[in-house]
Amino acid sequence: MKLATLRTGETGTTAALALGADGYLPLPARDVGELLALPDWQALVAAVAKGEKSAVVPANEAELAALLPTAGKVICCGLNYADHIQELGRERPDYPTLFAKYADTLIGAADAIEVYGSERVDWEAELAVVVGATLTRAGEEEAAAAIAGYTVANDVSMRDWQSRTLQWFQGKAFDATTPLGPVLVTADEFPAGHGFDVRGHVNGELVQHGNSSTLVFGPARLLSYISQFTTLRPGDVVLTGTPGGVGMGMEPPRFLKDGDVLRTEIDGIGQLENLVRIRPGATASH
Amino acid sequence: MKLATLRTGETGTTAALALGADGYLPLPARDVGELLALPDWQALVAAVAKGEKSAVVPANEAELAALLPTAGKVICCGLNYADHIQELGRERPDYPTLFAKYADTLIGAADAIEVYGSERVDWEAELAVVVGATLTRAGEEEAAAAIAGYTVANDVSMRDWQSRTLQWFQGKAFDATTPLGPVLVTADEFPAGHGFDVRGHVNGELVQHGNSSTLVFGPARLLSYISQFTTLRPGDVVLTGTPGGVGMGMEPPRFLKDGDVLRTEIDGIGQLENLVRIRPGATASH
Numbered sequence: 001m002k003l004a005t006l007r008t009g010e011t012g013t014t015a016a017l018a019l020g021a022d023g024y025l026p027l028p029a030r031d032v033g034e035l036l037a038l039p040d041w042q043a044l045v046a047a048v049a050k051g052e053k054s055a056v057v058p059a060n061e062a063e064l065a066a067l068l069p070t071a072g073k074v075i076c077c078g079l080n081y082a083d084h085i086q087e088l089g090r091e092r093p094d095y096p097t098l099f100a101k102y103a104d105t106l107i108g109a110a111d112a113i114e115v116y117g118s119e120r121v122d123w124e125a126e127l128a129v130v131v132g133a134t135l136t137r138a139g140e141e142e143a144a145a146a147i148a149g150y151t152v153a154n155d156v157s158m159r160d161w162q163s164r165t166l167q168w169f170q171g172k173a174f175d176a177t178t179p180l181g182p183v184l185v186t187a188d189e190f191p192a193g194h195g196f197d198v199r200g201h202v203n204g205e206l207v208q209h210g211n212s213s214t215l216v217f218g219p220a221r222l223l224s225y226i227s228q229f230t231t232l233r234p235g236d237v238v239l240t241g242t243p244g245g246v247g248m249g250m251e252p253p254r255f256l257k258d259g260d261v262l263r264t265e266i267d268g269i270g271q272l273e274n275l276v277r278i279r280p281g282a283t284a285s286h
Numbered sequence: 287m288k289l290a291t292l293r294t295g296e297t298g299t300t301a302a303l304a305l306g307a308d309g310y311l312p313l314p315a316r317d318v319g320e321l322l323a324l325p326d327w328q329a330l331v332a333a334v335a336k337g338e339k340s341a342v343v344p345a346n347e348a349e350l351a352a353l354l355p356t357a358g359k360v361i362c363c364g365l366n367y368a369d370h371i372q373e374l375g376r377e378r379p380d381y382p383t384l385f386a387k388y389a390d391t392l393i394g395a396a397d398a399i400e401v402y403g404s405e406r407v408d409w410e411a412e413l414a415v416v417v418g419a420t421l422t423r424a425g426e427e428e429a430a431a432a433i434a435g436y437t438v439a440n441d442v443s444m445r446d447w448q449s450r451t452l453q454w455f456q457g458k459a460f461d462a463t464t465p466l467g468p469v470l471v472t473a474d475e476f477p478a479g480h481g482f483d484v485r486g487h488v489n490g491e492l493v494q495h496g497n498s499s500t501l502v503f504g505p506a507r508l509l510s511y512i513s514q515f516t517t518l519r520p521g522d523v524v525l526t527g528t529p530g531g532v533g534m535g536m537e538p539p540r541f542l543k544d545g546d547v548l549r550t551e552i553d554g555i556g557q558l559e560n561l562v563r564i565r566p567g568a569t570a571s572h
Contacts, residue, residue, distance in 0.1 A: 094450070095451055098456050099385075099386075099453045100385075100386040100459065104516055116423060138568075139568075164380070164381040169384050173386065229402075229461065230459050282423035
């Protein structure tokens with residue numbers, strides 16, 4: 001099945017079952033993360049799906065929020081595609097390179113990316129893995145069984161801030177810069193290991209193209225590894241890294257401009273399409 | 287005033303006003319972070335303090351939880367004391383080196399630090415700044431006014447994991463390894479700029495000793511800088527970095543052993559005293 005988080009009114013959200021062209025059927029949880037934390041949420045969704053359909057939100061009226069607007073953990077893996085590792089001139093790693101974001105970074109599949117005070121805004125199309133069970137020091141088999149499903153992310157990165165210091169966090173954690181969605185495709189419908197294409201476009205031009213089968217650290221391995229040091233819970237999300245083709249790897253380097261449109265897509269899941277807005281920073285000293 | 291978060295029953299917590307030897311007066315919020323998010327929390331605390339004292343928890347019966355067990359953001363600054371920068375052989379930075387943790391890392395002032403699967407557990411005594419108002423792209427003056435107060439932290443670091451990749455996150459984000467407390471001292475009672483001693487002891491031996499007046503990036507500057515890219519909210523906390531004297535800087539390097547006692551103290555705030563427990567990791571492959 002496919003799940004989404006819809007906006008309701010000014011500030012509210014609701015989890016919903018995505019019915020394709022038929023729209024979205026609201027579910028009794030505020031977002032997909034909250035839904036995944038309910039015991040036996042699959043049965044709940046099935047029961048709602050069998051019931052009254054009068055509440056369906058037509059597709060053209062639905063406004064997608066970030067899929068997991070209240071995710072407790074948004075953990076990202078860098079340097080996870082062989083071609084991206086190569087374009088950065090690095091060696092194939094023994095361990096996953098991990099960094100953290102907060103849920104404030106997340107926006108919906110059609111929201112504008114609003115960046116304040118960066119002149120080197122770059123793209124990173126990524127497959128994201130959504131956690132469906134609590135994992136503490138789990139082996140790979142347990143981790144695989146705990147994958148709720150998959151979605152699409154773009155780990156938009158402010159390269160000027162990212163390279164100011166040894167730690168990437170400040171260039172990766174800008175509020176409202178990481179689109180996540182449009183839907184979660186449950187693991188049973190998306191065998192990630194089989195290999196799915198991940199593509200990034202800028203103003204319609206294909207700039208990134210990778211395949212999930214070439215990930216150095218696959219989804220279950222990443223979740224197992226992370227769970228050795230920190231507990232993962234339903235609704236947490238792990239971004240698996242970006243394939244080659246980022247702007248800073250180009251000759252000359254290329255960055256997003258105000259008004260550009262960034263499109264990120266993965267076959268079998270869907271696409272993000274985000275207008276880029278680049279604003280001046282608030283303080284001249286930074 | 288001094289504020290604490292106490293454990294109540296199996297899993298509950300309550301914010302409390304710390305009355306020194308007289309104990310703790312519970313406040314109507316689940317923890318200090320939730321208290322700081324209430325409008326006019328100072329007046330609320332004053333009203334409770336003037337009322338009935340029968341609810342006071344004697345000091346010897348109080349069990350301290352992590353000061354901010356549900357902090358939305360725990361952002362750390364590395365390389366912020368000149369002597370620590372020197373012991374690591376680095377240059378004085380133009381920008382703060384920042385990385386993120388999650389609240390799962392936090393434990394109370396007297397809790398055991400339980401580490402699974404690291405053989406290089408190191409200490410980092412730190413002054414922590416607690417946010418008291420929402421800050422988005424704030425200048426330093428606004429940031430200074432938004433400091434609720436200060437507390438003590440030890441950014442216990444698993445150096446083997448920290449050095450596996452370029453990003454420190456995995457060595458810094460182990461669950462239940464960052465003691466935070468014992469109390470928040472409100473900013474009016476703790477003029478951090480005047481210079482306070484930060485000390486770390488292992489089994490009673492002084493190993494770290496710095497002074498907050500020598501921070502490269504002071505509390506208001508850090509909060510202002512961070513708020514340029516991500517919103518800070520009441521109950522968020524920023525760890526300001528550690529002075530010289532960490533174990534990995536010693537000749538030969540020295541790390542914590544199972545059964546060691548780590549004590550971290552800042553004059554005018556109080557101390558953390560944490561037994562160190564080092565356990566084997568769950569999987570041989572990591």
